[in-house]
Amino acid sequence: MRRWAGSISIIARTVVIVGVVEIFTHSAVVLMGVTDRATNLLLDVLLLSVLSAPLLYLFVIKEFGRRVAMAEALEKRAELTGQLLSLMDNVPGVVYRGAPDWSIGFIGAEVKNLTGYAPGEFTGGGVDWRSIIHPDDLELVKTAFSDAVRRKEKTLRVEYRVKHVDGGYRWLEDRRQMIYGAGGYLLSIEGLLLDMTERKSMEETVQNQFHFLQVLLDAIPTPIYYKNTQGRYLGCNKAYEEYVGLSKDHLVGKTVHDIAPKDLADIYRKSDDDLFRQRGIQAFEASAVPADGKRHAVIFNKATFLNPDGSLGGLVGSVLDITDRKRAEEARALLEMAVGQSNEMIMITDVDGTIQYVNPAFERLTGYAREESVGRNPRFLQSERHDKAFYREMWDKLARGKTWSGRMINRKKNGELFEEEASISPVRDTDGKVISFLGVKRDITQLVSLEKQVRTAQRMEAVGTLAGGIAHDFNNALTGIVGFGDLLHERFAADTSC
Incomplete structure (x- = not known):
């Protein structure tokens, strides 16, 4: 395009240029200095002709900077709106804006x-x-919403269930932001809905597992408890409660320190x-004061457990009350002492x-050590003085x-015979079933010997008594005879003197 010359007049911010050009057949945007600032101009070319012959060209230049700025702003706004909508559609949840009437x-x-x-x-x-909204949750949601508005709370979080078309x-979490007007009236609600179905399912699974473990713990008769690393109780089973x-x-x-003596x-x-x-x-043995208020002997068995991240979570322990066992052991020790000294x-x-136990008196009398006797049948003591029928x-x-x-x-180990007086009794369990036999025996060898001696002495005494009686009777008879003899002797002596 060739240079052109002409007059320029500015009327209502529209520039009209009249001049002569060689060729100018389209509109163009040019930049001109108007009132000392750069201005975007729109150049319109109008052709004036007479009898189809070009007479002159009329150039109309319009300032459109404001229009361009507005168009750019609208374009930018549309772009930002699109980006915002895309962002809201891609956030992990559902963004919404609602009114107080739930629309x-x-x-x-x-x-x-x-x-x-x-x-839509x-x-x-x-x-x-x-x-x-699930019928069981609707009233809860409505009450929570109305209470929050009444208290002019700015935020509200509530969990509830919604029905899918299938x-x-x-399950979802509704995070609401309440927008209030100058007068304190609720204008609108801006919120975010988060799908919690999977999390709720996992929570339910964990809860079911926890419930199962608690039932399992409660079924165990041994008292069990668990604590955190600060020593605070996290839980226990029924047996521990009792x-x-x-x-x-x-x-x-x-x-x-809250439940036990210092x-x-x-x-x-x-x-x-x-x-x-x-x-x-x-594991260690200690004392405890349970519900009866008395000190008991117990054994604690404990073990640490870890958190999912590998850190120390706490400990789980059990309590074994050995008070009765201790008493039984003491009673057994006393009994063994008494039996051992009997x-x-x-x-x-x-x-x-089969022999299960013999006391020291058995060992002393028979000569057989406990190790030689336990596990054997008592028949090794038989003397063959009794027949099978016995x-x-x-x-x-x-x-x-x-x-x-x-x-x-x-018979003793050394072959010597001994006589014993025995009492053998059946031992029964709590159901009355015979589970063993208890034999208490006493060596009566010397006693039997003494009894024999006594019996011999008694026999001799009887013989002596009999002999004495006979002698007495004989003496009585002889006394008469002797007396009569003496009388006869005296009589015969008198006759002879005559």
Whole structure:
């Protein structure tokens, strides 16, 4: 294009240029200086002709900077709006804007996945949001919403279920931001809906597992408890509640110093701290004061557990009350002491006659050590002075659950015979079943010998008494005879003198 010349007049911010050009057949945008600033101009070319002959060209230049700025602003706004909508459609949830009457002015496209309904069905009024809330949750949601508005709370979070078009329900968390006007009236609600179905399912699974574990723990008769690393109770089973006389709700959050005497609590806490430092398992014997208020002997068995991230989570422990066992052990020790010091032989056999126990008196008398006797049948003591019928009668009576008493002659390890007086009784369990036999025996060898001597002496005494009586009677008879003899002798002597 060739240079052109002409006059320029500015009327209502429109520049009109009249001039002569060689060729100018289209509009163009040019930049001119107007009132000392750069201005975007629109150049329109008009051709004036006479009888189809070009006469002159009329150039109309219009300032359109404001129009361009407005167009650019609108374009930018549209671009930002598109980006914002795209962002809202891609956030992990459903963005919405609603009114106090529950109508929805805007809702993100993700609502389609959450409910099966398109956004337009909500914004157009075809679907009322309240109609898809689970009937069991609706009143809860409405109450929470009305309470929040009444208290002028700016935020509200509530969890509830909504019905999908497929008939199933989805759990969601509704995070609401309440917008109030100058007068304190609720204008609108801007919120975010988060799908919690998967999380709720996982929570339900965990809850079911926890419930199962709690039922399992409650079925165990041994008292069991668990604590965190601060020594505070996290839970326990029914047996532990009954043992300490406190409910689980009362125990949770407490420490041993809250439920046990200080001297015992100090011991428990120190053992817990030692276990936390060493980790692993621990067992120790101590005292405890359970629900009856008395001190019991117990054994604590404990082990540490870890959190999912590998850090120390706490400990789980069990309590084994050994008070009765201790008493039984003490009673047994006392009994063994008494039996061990008894001069009576004591033997215990099973129902088959196999020796299970012999006391020291047995060892002293028979010469057989306990190790030589236990596990054997008592027949190794037999002296062969009794026939089979003797032993059969004894075992038949024992088999009927009766006590057998009598005397028998047995043989010592050195071959010497001894006579014993025995009483063998059946031992029964709590069900009345015979589980063993208890034999208490006494060496009566010397007694029998003394009895023989006494009997011999008694016989001799009887003979002496008999002989004395006979002699007395004989003497009585002889006295008469002698007397009569003397009289005869005297008479014969007198006759002879005559």
